[in-house]
Every structure is written in structure tokens, then in C-alpha cells.
Amino acid sequence: MAFKGLLLDLEGVLHQGDEPIPGAAAALRELQAAGLAIRYLTNTTTRPRRAIAARLQALSFVIEADEVFSPPAAAARLLADLGAKRIHLAAAPELAEDLADFEIVGEDEVDAVVVGDLYKDFTWDRLNGLFQRLAAGAVLVALHKNRVSRREAGISLDLGPFVAALEYAAGVEARVVGKPAKDFFDLALGSLGLAPREVLMVGDDIEADIGGALAAGLAAVQVKTGKYRPQDDAHPSITPTGRIETIADLSDWLAGLTG
Numbered sequence: 001m002a003f004k005g006l007l008l009d010l011e012g013v014l015h016q017g018d019e020p021i022p023g024a025a026a027a028l029r030e031l032q033a034a035g036l037a038i039r040y041l042t043n044t045t046t047r048p049r050r051a052i053a054a055r056l057q058a059l060s061f062v063i064e065a066d067e068v069f070s071p072p073a074a075a076a077r078l079l080a081d082l083g084a085k086r087i088h089l090a091a092a093p094e095l096a097e098d099l100a101d102f103e104i105v106g107e108d109e110v111d112a113v114v115v116g117d118l119y120k121d122f123t124w125d126r127l128n129g130l131f132q133r134l135a136a137g138a139v140l141v142a143l144h145k146n147r148v149s150r151r152e153a154g155i156s157l158d159l160g161p162f163v164a165a166l167e168y169a170a171g172v173e174a175r176v177v178g179k180p181a182k183d184f185f186d187l188a189l190g191s192l193g194l195a196p197r198e199v200l201m202v203g204d205d206i207e208a209d210i211g212g213a214l215a216a217g218l219a220a221v222q223v224k225t226g227k228y229r230p231q232d233d234a235h236p237s238i239t240p241t242g243r244i245e246t247i248a249d250l251s252d253w254l255a256g257l258t259g
Helices: 024-033 049-058 071-082 093-099 124-135 160-170 182-192 206-215 230-234 247-258
Strands: 005-008 037-041 086-090 112-115 139-142 148-151 154-157 199-203 219-223 242-244
Touching: 005 182, 024 037, 024 247, 037 182, 049 093, 071 093, 071 112, 071 139, 071 182, 086 093, 086 124, 112 124, 112 160, 124 160, 139 160, 182 199, 182 206, 199 206, 199 247, 206 219, 219 247, 242 247
Parallel strands: 005 037, 005 199, 086 112, 112 139, 199 219, 219 242
Antiparallel strands: 148 154
């Protein structure tokens, strides 16, 4: 079928660090010119939506902040639904911009602990402090639970292993708001006004992007850039709708569906 909308991952699909994926900016302009409604789903937890859009604009991508769906924005909705007032933010301080409706506190009693990617700041002291808040009854909200990410040294630990450690120690289950959570995909679909069968997800992460999208009822194409690894081809439970070398090949792949 012909898709009416696209959900695109950012890091590893449109760019890698501060460098665009070759041909990605031109590919995005072509997709936009074709009339496809596009939203951008990222598990980035180091920048607010405004800064994410600004960074991509500086890389020559035509993207608006309200088209970006990030875990902090989803967390704000969840926290409001939970009736949370006071939170501890264990993530980049800049994310407070997307959580402006809540009181962000340090050592005091809190309703929820919001955990993002602290990278090398995931020390024993920091993790133990988070554990103490959870043991006192705070809800654990994880901005995502990815196993790995691509860092300067290559594929490395991401946020997920530290969330799992906190869950195990405190005997709680995190409320995960980023990919692959179905609610995260539903949030983006709602803004498009499209049904899952009308939208294609394009990502590099076999579990968070591809597995999450398929579980939410979308088709999903994996690019062989970013976090893609050859062993993804033999994943025991996740089979993408298709695979392409890079986002630059997406228009041709879509044309092949109707050609």
C-alpha cells in the first residue's frame, strides 16, 4: 500500500553525531515534497525538543520543534496523568524545559524519579541516591530503556542497563516512555491523525525502532547505518518490513511498493 505518513528516527538515520548521513537532507526534502506527513521520534534524552530541532536545522534539515517527539515530552504527559507534582530529574538539566509544569527538586521527597542518559555520571553514588528515592516510594520513569547506543568508542552501554539495575534493586517496574513503548508511537500517530497501517517507521535500532513499531501495528524499515549490526539480520523475533542501506534509498523503496 502507499503510506501517508512517516515516523523517522534521528540519530543514526538522518545524522550521526554532528555529521548528516550522506544524502539524508536531500532524501528528506524529496519525501516532504511527495506530500508525506512526517514526525520525528527520538530517544535522545540530552536535549529538549527545541534544541533537537535547532541542531537538525543547522545540519540543513527542514524540521520544526513541534514535529519532534522525544521522551521528555511523553514523560510530561505521563507525570500529569499520575498526578505527580514534585520530581527528581536524573538527566541533562536542559530537559527541565520540557518538564516545566513540575517542581524539580534535589534531595527532598519526590513523587517520581525521571531517569535519562547520564552517560559517565552513572556512578555508584548517583545510582544509590536514585535507589533511595525509589525505596521511599517514588515512581520510576525511564525516558527510554535502550540496551546500547553508538558513542565515540562505538556501540556502548545506553540507559537501559542502568534502569534495569534500579528496577532490580528497588523491586519496582519502570514506566518507560520512549521507544519501544506503544504509547510513544501512539502519541506521534495521534498528531498525524493517521492509523498505524497508514504509517511507516524508519529506524536503525532493531528493538526500539523496528520492534516497537511492529508491535504498535506499523510497518518498519531498518537502515544499515547508526546502530545497525549484521546480527540484526538474524534477530530471533523481529523481522523488519524491509531493509535499506541508508535513508537516501527510502524513496526508491517506497516506489517499489507501488511500481
